[in-house]
Amino acid sequence: MNNDERCAWEVMLRLMLLLGVLISGCSGSLEQSVSRFEFLTPKPFGYVIGDEIAHRIVIDTRSGIELNGNTLPKQGELNRWLTVNRVEHSQSKTGQGMRHVVDIRYQVFYAPLEVKMLAIPGFSITFNQRGQAIEQAVPSWHFTISPLRELAVRKDDAGEYMRPDAPPARLSNRETVSRLYASLLIVLLSALYLAFLYGYLPGLPRRGIFKRAQRQLARLPERDIASALSVVHHALNTLNRKPLFQHKLNEFYRNHPDYRKLADELNAFFEVSNRYFFAGYGDIGRDDFGKIERLCRLCREVERGGR
Structure with a gap:
């Protein structure tokens, strides 16, 4: 290999190294676009048909990055047993970046025959940065739902055993009666005084x-x-x-x-x-x-x- 060919190879290698550095720098900047991600969820148990479940997503990004609202869940029926009642997105400045807060309220319409585990499906939130798309995955969330009553209901001679709630303790009315008598006495004395x-x-x-x-x-x-x-x-x-x-x-x-x-x-x-x-x-x-x-x-x- 002569000197000219050797010089050409060295130039090509340097260009490839420079291109690799540029690519790695760009990928690093994209990864640092989202500096914070929090997925705040309630307890994953104790739900019955008709209950609402509130999720909050907090994402901190660099300034100049916009959230694509079309990638958020849409209000309405999500599947046969899950509905999105409300989706709210707010943003505020935090230091050198922006904070995005997404509140989603789901409602469950699943009537299980026994305790069952379900999952609210995950999705991806897309951010736009200078024509490039950055995705942040929101994981699915698992929870358990219980039936309103047991499948095999006990019965007695009179029919179905309904098991009503325990009645609340009765409040004492002694103070109320005493106050009533005291009020009547004050009214009587006032009337006598005016008559006098x-x-x-x-x-x-x-x-x-x-x-x-x-x-x-x-x-x-x-x-x-x-x-x-x-x-x-x-x-x-x-x-x-x-x-x-x-x-x-x-x-x-x-x-x-x-x-x-x-x-x-x-x-x-x-x-x-x-x-x-x-x-x-x-x-x-x-x-x-x-x-x-x-x-x-x-x-x-x-x-x-x-x-």
């Missing part, structure tokens, strides 16, 4: 006299002093159970001691009344009507127990 305040109980001080008087004063014209004095006189006479005069106020206070604190206002009221009805002063003053209303309001507060 408004004077509806026989034998107790009447507590609606000055309330009616206030309503009557509110309907009178502001300058109608005569009617205002008559309304308050009538209320005091009703409370005293007989006509009340100024010289009888001490006796009134002995029978109704709560009104003693209004002694000044009551004396002023009787003085105004005496001047108006007996001294012949028709127009006593502009503020007299307001003073009469104030006395009625104070008597109402005493009547309700507020003073």
Whole structure:
């Protein structure tokens, strides 16, 4: 072999080595495209017909790699006993790459006669990277499914032995009854208190006299002093159970001691009344009507127990 042929062989070998390095580098980059793969599944036992099974697939890839949604399971009937109810795909950034989360919810419609092992079929998820396809295999998942009841059902003389569920323990109603009685007692006491305040109980001080008087004063014209004095006189006479005069106020206070604190206002009221009805002063003053209303309001507060 001459020198020219030897040089040609060396060049060819170097090119082949360089091509091999390039191919190996490309294959390595493809393998590193998926940096994480997790297949999260629930317990593989204890299922019956109609149960749903949730799977989650977590895949981390480099940025620039897109998941091909057409390779995910389609919603609908997968086979004669398995249905895909929902498929959800979400993605988010993680560092220098992307995280893909695929949630799949299956529903089982297999009615076994005894405990049986089934398998949800696996599939491959395809990613696209610069025109190249990268596949990630999702393995099949095995689980056991049980019948709703045993095949040979025991029977007794009355027929089929149904074996009902154990009834729950009964809750004690002692506290409920006690609370009911306590609530009724509170309502009764509240009603009695209101009846006492408004004077509806026989034998107790009447507590609606000055309330009616206030309503009557509110309907009178502001300058109608005569009617205002008559309304308050009538209320005091009703409370005293007989006509009340100024010289009888001490006796009134002995029978109704709560009104003693209004002694000044009551004396002023009787003085105004005496001047108006007996001294012949028709127009006593502009503020007299307001003073009469104030006395009625104070008597109402005493009547309700507020003073």
